[in-house]
Amino acid sequence: MNLPIYLDYQATTPVDPRVLEAMMPFFTNAFGNAASRNHSFGWSAEGAVQQAREDIASLIGASPKEIVFTSGSTEGINLAIKGVAEMYASKGKHIITSQAEHKAVLDTCKHLEKLGHPVTYLVPDSTGRISVEAVAEAMREDTVLVTVMWANNEVGTLNPIREIGALCHEKGVLFFTDGTQACGKVPVDVEADNVDLMCLSAHKIYGPKGVGCLYVRRRKPRVRLVAQIDGGGHERGMRSGTLNVPGIVGLGKACAICRDELDESMQRLGSLRDHLEARITSELDFVHLNGNKEHRLPGNSNLSFPYVEGESLLMGISDIAVSSGSACTSASLEPSHVLRSMQVGDDLAHSSIRFGIGRFTTKEEVDYAADKVIEAVRRLRAMSPLYEMAQEGIDLASVNWQAEH
Amino acid sequence: MAYSDKVLDHYSNPRNVGSLDKGSKDVGTGVVGAPECGDVMKLQIQVEGDRIVDAKFKTFGCGSAIASSSLATEWIKGKTLDEAEKIKNTEIVEELSLPPVKIHCSVLAEDAIKAAISDFKNKKASA
Numbered sequence: 001m002n003l004p005i006y007l008d009y010q011a012t013t014p015v016d017p018r019v020l021e022a023m024m025p026f027f028t029n030a031f032g033n034a035a036s037r038n039h040s041f042g043w044s045a046e047g048a049v050q051q052a053r054e055d056i057a058s059l060i061g062a063s064p065k066e067i068v069f070t071s072g073s074t075e076g077i078n079l080a081i082k083g084v085a086e087m088y089a090s091k092g093k094h095i096i097t098s099q100a101e102h103k104a105v106l107d108t109c110k111h112l113e114k115l116g117h118p119v120t121y122l123v124p125d126s127t128g129r130i131s132v133e134a135v136a137e138a139m140r141e142d143t144v145l146v147t148v149m150w151a152n153n154e155v156g157t158l159n160p161i162r163e164i165g166a167l168c169h170e171k172g173v174l175f176f177t178d179g180t181q182a183c184g185k186v187p188v189d190v191e192a193d194n195v196d197l198m199c200l201s202a203h204k205i206y207g208p209k210g211v212g213c214l215y216v217r218r219r220k221p222r223v224r225l226v227a228q229i230d231g232g233g234h235e236r237g238m239r240s241g242t243l244n245v246p247g248i249v250g251l252g253k254a255c256a257i258c259r260d261e262l263d264e265s266m267q268r269l270g271s272l273r274d275h276l277e278a279r280i281t282s283e284l285d286f287v288h289l290n291g292n293k294e295h296r297l298p299g300n301s302n303l304s305f306p307y308v309e310g311e312s313l314l315m316g317i318s319d320i321a322v323s324s325g326s327a328c329t330s331a332s333l334e335p336s337h338v339l340r341s342m343q344v345g346d347d348l349a350h351s352s353i354r355f356g357i358g359r360f361t362t363k364e365e366v367d368y369a370a371d372k373v374i375e376a377v378r379r380l381r382a383m384s385p386l387y388e389m390a391q392e393g394i395d396l397a398s399v400n401w402q403a404e405h
Numbered sequence: 406m407a408y409s410d411k412v413l414d415h416y417s418n419p420r421n422v423g424s425l426d427k428g429s430k431d432v433g434t435g436v437v438g439a440p441e442c443g444d445v446m447k448l449q450i451q452v453e454g455d456r457i458v459d460a461k462f463k464t465f466g467c468g469s470a471i472a473s474s475s476l477a478t479e480w481i482k483g484k485t486l487d488e489a490e491k492i493k494n495t496e497i498v499e500e501l502s503l504p505p506v507k508i509h510c511s512v513l514a515e516d517a518i519k520a521a522i523s524d525f526k527n528k529k530a531s532a
């Protein structure tokens with residue numbers, strides 16, 4: 001076992017060696033431009049891109065013609081939301097989203113708000129889930145787009161995508177979902193799940209950074225977008241720019257592997273995650289799960305360790321790479337907007353850790369991480385005035401704290 | 406975030422962790438900060454005459470907050486109340502090489518010393 005141990009698979013993933021191998025020729029010998037129609041260099045690049053479209057489409061139940069390559073999910077999100085808002089502005093301007101979305105969605109919506117598009121930010125339940133009823137209630141005459149993520153990157157909560165999609169189709173409203181954390185990790189089928197637009201990103205699924213794609217439905221309904229990057233008219237005019245052939249090949253290969261190994265990986269990651277949680281909760285009291293036990297990504301575990309502050313806990317487990325729900329980097333530290341939207345108290349948010357388990361995680365690593373976390377939490381609680389107060393039976397919420405921030 | 410060696414040392418081997426009997430008339434207790442802000446420090450002093458003969462702390466907070474309070478207890482032990490009251494947060498910043506974003510941890514430690522001393526003095530006055 002090598003240290004440090006990487007347990008931050010929701011942030012990014014290493015490139016799978018099989019993916020890298022598939023990409024290699026397209027940096028050197030097969031370096032052609034996929035748009036070059038006059039020679040074999042171009043044809044072989046175009047062929048590889050076509051294969052990638054097919055592999056991606058087959059992972060998500062789409063047709064290859066519905067895939068638009070991007071530089072990743074941030075771009076896919078911008079293109080989908082701004083592209084729809086601009087294209088359909090005469091039909092209506094209202095957008096529905098949720099407070100638990102990734103910043104790329106929230107900031108894109110904020111941008112559109114400034115341009116006069118009203119946006120409803122739904123509040124998720126305490127597990128981070130958006131209900132179809134909440135979406136239905138927020139629908140207005142002028143609603144043109146609903147954007148609700150498939151799987152949350154912090155707490156792993158899965159939204160009822162199929163139901164929300166069905167509602168949107170019934171109302172004639174377009175449905176975009178940020179599939180960055182879901183694709184390749186849980187079953188995704190844009191047909192059965194009633195999705196009109198969806199982004200995904202290679203670096204979250206053992207592909208390279210800086211490449212992803214946007215699925216854009218072509219039938220029932222045919223979705224049209226205003227391009228956000230103008231130029232040579234690549235990708236059916238929706239996204240200009242010479243295609244990143246090696247990256248696209250990597251994305252395609254990554255999707256093919258995820259598709260072939262989906263069932264096995266869901267099983268394996270789910271049981272490693274359960275093992276981690278069982279070990280931690282059997283040895284520590286007051287551990288709080290952030291997220292939804294039932295509807296959750298298999299490789300995600302977001303836990304709060306009350307009475308222990310997150311950054312000091314990260315210091316105590318410094319040979320384990322995880323991420324914390326808050327960063328104490330200023331006097332008024334900001335807990336994660338996702339945990340806040342779930343009404344997780346700021347004190348719990350400050351003590352939260354996201355464990356992300358992935359393809360290369362071993363049981364030995366999970367056990368090592370569990371040991372370290374248990375040891376660090378015990379040590380920090382022994383020096384925590386809050387733990388002491390809790391054990392004396394003092395209700396921390398009733399204390400009149402002396403602090404200005 | 407990279408921590409200074411001194412912060413790491415206090416974090417790994419905190420000095421004077423623990424509690425004193427807060428009911429005792431010789432003990433002053435200061436609790437500053439708030440859980441929502443991510444730091445709470447409890448600092449206690451035991452006083453004989455006007456001299457601090459023992460000090461203990463418990464801190465909920467980042468490594469720099471733990472180090473600041475650990476250092477504070479080290480410094481005030483053996484000092485008179487007047488001397489301890491003069492400790493400035495900037496001295497803690499300097500000793501621990503705290504970066505600007507962590508200065509509030511040192512402020513909290515200074516506040517905790519002052520709060521403990523004031524609690525002790527109040528007890529004395531009302532006794």
Ligand SMILES: Cc1ncc(COP(=O)(O)O)c(C=O)c1O
Nearest residue numbers: 072073074102153178180181201
């Ligand atoms: C849910 C979600 N959406 C969007 C993104 C942004 O993806 P990218 O890094 O490909 O721009 C991420 C990753 O950071 C994510 O987790």
